[in-house]
Amino acid sequence: MAKSQNARLERKKFYSDPILVGMIVVLLIFLLLFILYPLLMLLVDSFYTEGRVTLDVFKRVLSLQRFRKAFTNTLVLGVITGLASTLIGLLFAYVEVYVKVRTKVLKRLFSVVSMLPVVSPPFVLSLSMIMLFGRSGIITRSLLKIYDSNVYGLGGIAIVQTMTFFPVCYLMLKGLLKNIDPSLEEATRDMGASRWKVFVSVTLPLLLPGLGNAFLVTFIESVADFANPMLIGGSYDTLATTIYLQVTGAYDSTGAAAMSVVLLSLTLILFLIQKYYLERKTAATLTGKASRARMPIEDKSVTVPLTIICGLAAAFVILMYIMVPFGALFTLWGRDYSLSLKWFQYMFKTSGLKAFKDSFVLSLIAAPLTALLSMVISYLVVKRKFKTKGFIEFVSMLAMAVPGTVLGIGYIRGYANGLFRTGVMGGLYGTGLILIIVFIVRSLPTGTRSGISALRQIDASIEESAYDMGANSARVFFTVTLPLIKDSFFSGLVTAFVRSITAISAIILLVTPQYLLITCQINEQAEKGNYGVACAYATVLIIITYGMVLIMNGLIKLFGTSRKIKEED
Amino acid sequence: MAKEKKGVRLEHISKIYQDPKTKKEFYAVHDTTLDIEPGTFVTLLGPSGCGKTTTLRMIAGFESPDEGEIYLGNEAINALTPNKRDTAMVFQSYALLPHYNVFDNVAYGLKIRKLPKEEIKKKVMDILELVELKGMESRMTNQLSGGQQQRVALARALVLEPGVLLFDEPLSNLDAKLRVTMRTEIRKIQQKVGITAVYVTHDQSEAMSISDKIIIMSKGKVEQIGTPREIYYHPKSRFVADFIGEANFLEARVEAVKGEKAAITVSGQPLEVNNFAGAKPGDTASLVIRPEAAGLSEDGLLDCKVTLSTFMGSYQYYQAKVGDVTVQITDYNPVNKKIYEVGENVKLNFDPNGVYIL
Known part of the structure; x- marks a missing residue:
């Protein structure tokens, strides 16, 4: 059958819309230059030296005892964090969806706990972990009188990462649990199964792909995490920190490139399993909408212990965050717990103001660009047909699997001497612009994902009708699509801003003395042991991000939420 | 406008x-x-x-x-x-x-x-x-x-x-x-x-x-x-x-053609119909009869046996067998008409000008 005419006509129609074509070209260039090219340079660096293809660099890196150790360390940490986060996430989700919780307090606690990791910089928990349980920790030294406590190492990182990442699992699993049709469980109960039997034979099997999914997502996060192992890892090096030290300590950027390829392959494989296998399976087992509300479990022997466990866990997480402002306010942690503002004063007297300004301005520029870009990508992916669509979707999602450290090394190798070391675009390296680009690339996947799921909710014929009435693609996007996914756009805006201002892994490799960034300052101060100053920075940072979230939520309320148009089926 | x-x-x-x-x-x-x-x-x-x-x-x-x-x-x-x-x-x-x-x-x-x-x-x-x-x-x-x-x-x-x-x-x-x-x-x-x-x-x-x-x-x-x-x-x-409306199909064999008229057999019963121009003896065809165009009576065109008789309000609904084929009949305004019961042998009636062939 000849389909050539269709293809020819579609092409003609496509090119008669120059704005659409322009948008796609710009996007392609952006994705190629700032995601694919840097990763490609890593491959080139690790396989190609002195004009020939070789495995020498790999051999050298693999022979490093340090590297091999870091590799196993990373896997061990990933598995522990992944398992722990998934279990705690499941517990929280189960309690929220299935168990009748008497107090509203617990519900609020849950929402605060799931919100905190979003608005806080990634390594805040490491700081408070050190301050609570470290050598001069409040609990270890002042309360329990343990003077040689050691939080540094695998245990410390695993605890901190679990606390940082389990809310992600909690939110994912909560969504899935809500989609389980209660009548399935009621039917098995009716046939005589006990609650435990129902959980094991119905709920758990239905949830299994979802649990695997949650595990892999946290595994990837853990493997890619740089800041926590950096602060609290002590001598327990992971791939991310080893790569960082290879560049900053050993000045061996080709070696770092080869290590990055290893780390990238690891996250990429996990990502591909997660995205193309587990995510589909999850969707296949849990498609049905719950037909009616679930009768919550009221049995006291179930509710009481679960409520207590979750309440304690949530309280512990919150305590960790509360430590941060106190860390900044106490005169000398571990010795003198009188309140003073001296750390704040010190911070503002040194580089504080400049750091806040730089971080704030760069993030403020990056956020709207990210939000807009991710909405454009979502629109193209969901609503339009064109050749490079699959490529655009894949690359913008791929960025999710690229650890910040890897991206940072890629940018160093790719842009320090210009494109392909020719000096073209060499001016970009070391500027604020490249930092903004990194911010955008790092936040793009989350924004795109939320945009895509929002757009899939909108009946295709709404945009078709606008198109039919004479609007071109750009007009359809701005007068119909964007207003309908306003919520997703605004939340993308907040997320991009927060992610940017709290970013560290890629940025720390690329930032030049010209720019001071809050996160880098916190890292620097904490490394020096100036926890007071680090906490002061972190406190202000949390206030800024939380303030932005509040402002944005206010704006969303002001502009009214977009009515979701559910697809008719 | x-x-x-x-x-x-x-x-x-x-x-x-x-x-x-x-x-x-x-x-x-x-x-x-x-x-x-x-x-x-x-x-x-x-x-x-x-x-x-x-x-x-x-x-x-x-x-x-x-x-x-x-x-x-x-x-x-x-x-x-x-x-x-x-x-x-x-x-x-x-x-x-x-x-x-x-x-x-x-x-x-x-x-x-x-x-x-x-x-x-x-x-x-x-x-x-x-x-x-x-x-x-x-x-x-x-x-x-x-x-x-x-x-x-x-x-x-x-x-x-x-x-x-x-x-x-x-x-x-x-x-x-x-x-x-x-x-x-x-x-x-x-x-x-x-x-x-x-x-x-x-x-x-x-x-x-x-x-x-x-x-x-x-x-x-x-x-x-x-x-x-x-x-x-x-x-x-x-x-x-x-697809349009209800239809009964009766398989027919053309025996002889004379101008518009044709002699045909349906389930072995002879019948004369009018609008069969172009048909040749030996052809097979389907007669299409709309249920509302058919009726049951003592004297009619084809023998049939009532297999279902249901009062539907505005019409009496019948199913009747002509040979092996079940025919549906809707008899409108049945109030003063004779109602046939299941098992009765009657005649199927329709306007021979109104049927058409495929």
């Missing part, structure tokens, strides 16, 4: 789709040629998957044909995008812009055409009056009932004064009663405005009541084109006869 009524011509249009599961390609629309005259109301009717919506979407420009050319008026429009075509579509789900009120929904296309503000206002108000939505212009679309949303969708399309108006099953989301009201209204407005309309539906009574012409489609092909009467009384194929 329309600037210019335009006809629509499809010349040898084909559209190929791929089955998402088997990856096999198939013709959604196959070698379809249509000529829709300006100012007429034409309905594409067929079961789901027959290619009617695909045809409509090709006219609107959302799909491109794999073969053939589409003309709007005298212009070949294959390569034009939907926003450049002089067509306006009323969608099944109405597809009103939910963030705009009624006025802005109707004005959307006019604003794109950069008309002066005053003119836009006048046109919108006029059209809202036509569809009886005056005074509702500042309502949001979710504050409207289904029927009102339908009118907004219609107004929004009409106000652009398109060469042709396209309807994609516009009434399928309304309840049965409203559907009847709305279809009469759509027809009235179309005749008042005198616009060309192409209407897609799978509901035969809707198609019958609304159209100048009906195009029956099946499996991507046009089965028959004709006025509702022609389609009902002279279906060209068993599919059309079966």
Whole structure:
């Protein structure tokens, strides 16, 4: 059958819309230059030296005892964090969806706990972990009188990462649990199964792909995490920190490139399993909408212990965050717990103001660009047909699997001497612009994902009708699509801003003395042991991000939420 | 009101789709040629998957044909995008812009055409009056009932004064009663405005009541084109006869032909029918008898045995066996008629001029 005419006509129609074509070209260039090219340079660096293809660099890196150790360390940490986060996430989700919780307090606690990791910089928990349980920790030294406590190492990182990442699992699993049709469980109960039997034979099997999914997502996060192992890892090096030290300590950027390829392959494989296998399976087992509300479990022997466990866990997480402002306010942690503002004063007297300004301005520029870009990508992916669509979707999602450290090394190798070391675009390296680009690339996947799921909710014929009435693609996007996914756009805006201002892994490799960034300052101060100053920075940072979230939520309320148009089926 | 009524011509249009599961390609629309005259109301009717919506979407420009050319008026429009075509579509789900009120929904296309503000206002108000939505212009679309949303969708399309108006099953989301009201209204407005309309539906009574012409489609092909009467009384194929209304099929063998008349046998029983021009002795044919055109009586054309007899209110419903074939009969206004019971041997009666063969 000849389909050539269709293809020819579609092409003609496509090119008669120059704005659409322009948008796609710009996007392609952006994705190629700032995601694919840097990763490609890593491959080139690790396989190609002195004009020939070789495995020498790999051999050298693999022979490093340090590297091999870091590799196993990373896997061990990933598995522990992944398992722990998934279990705690499941517990929280189960309690929220299935168990009748008497107090509203617990519900609020849950929402605060799931919100905190979003608005806080990634390594805040490491700081408070050190301050609570470290050598001069409040609990270890002042309360329990343990003077040689050691939080540094695998245990410390695993605890901190679990606390940082389990809310992600909690939110994912909560969504899935809500989609389980209660009548399935009621039917098995009716046939005589006990609650435990129902959980094991119905709920758990239905949830299994979802649990695997949650595990892999946290595994990837853990493997890619740089800041926590950096602060609290002590001598327990992971791939991310080893790569960082290879560049900053050993000045061996080709070696770092080869290590990055290893780390990238690891996250990429996990990502591909997660995205193309587990995510589909999850969707296949849990498609049905719950037909009616679930009768919550009221049995006291179930509710009481679960409520207590979750309440304690949530309280512990919150305590960790509360430590941060106190860390900044106490005169000398571990010795003198009188309140003073001296750390704040010190911070503002040194580089504080400049750091806040730089971080704030760069993030403020990056956020709207990210939000807009991710909405454009979502629109193209969901609503339009064109050749490079699959490529655009894949690359913008791929960025999710690229650890910040890897991206940072890629940018160093790719842009320090210009494109392909020719000096073209060499001016970009070391500027604020490249930092903004990194911010955008790092936040793009989350924004795109939320945009895509929002757009899939909108009946295709709404945009078709606008198109039919004479609007071109750009007009359809701005007068119909964007207003309908306003919520997703605004939340993308907040997320991009927060992610940017709290970013560290890629940025720390690329930032030049010209720019001071809050996160880098916190890292620097904490490394020096100036926890007071680090906490002061972190406190202000949390206030800024939380303030932005509040402002944005206010704006969303002001502009009214977009009515979701559910697809008719 | 329309600037210019335009006809629509499809010349040898084909559209190929791929089955998402088997990856096999198939013709959604196959070698379809249509000529829709300006100012007429034409309905594409067929079961789901027959290619009617695909045809409509090709006219609107959302799909491109794999073969053939589409003309709007005298212009070949294959390569034009939907926003450049002089067509306006009323969608099944109405597809009103939910963030705009009624006025802005109707004005959307006019604003794109950069008309002066005053003119836009006048046109919108006029059209809202036509569809009886005056005074509702500042309502949001979710504050409207289904029927009102339908009118907004219609107004929004009409106000652009398109060469042709396209309807994609516009009434399928309304309840049965409203559907009847709305279809009469759509027809009235179309005749008042005198616009060309192409209407897609799978509901035969809707198609019958609304159209100048009906195009029956099946499996991507046009089965028959004709006025509702022609389609009902002279279906060209068993599919059309079966799809439109109820039909009984009786297999017949032609024994002798004499001019228009023919002697035939049905289940071994001889019968003389009138309109058998062109048949040859030895041919087999199907007699098509509408249930309401058949009756039972003591003297009639064919022997049959009653197998079901049910009182339905406005009619008595029978099933009777002629040979091995079960025939359905609806005997209207049965109040003073003789009712036959199951097991009775009676005669099947029908107008021998009224039957037709396939």
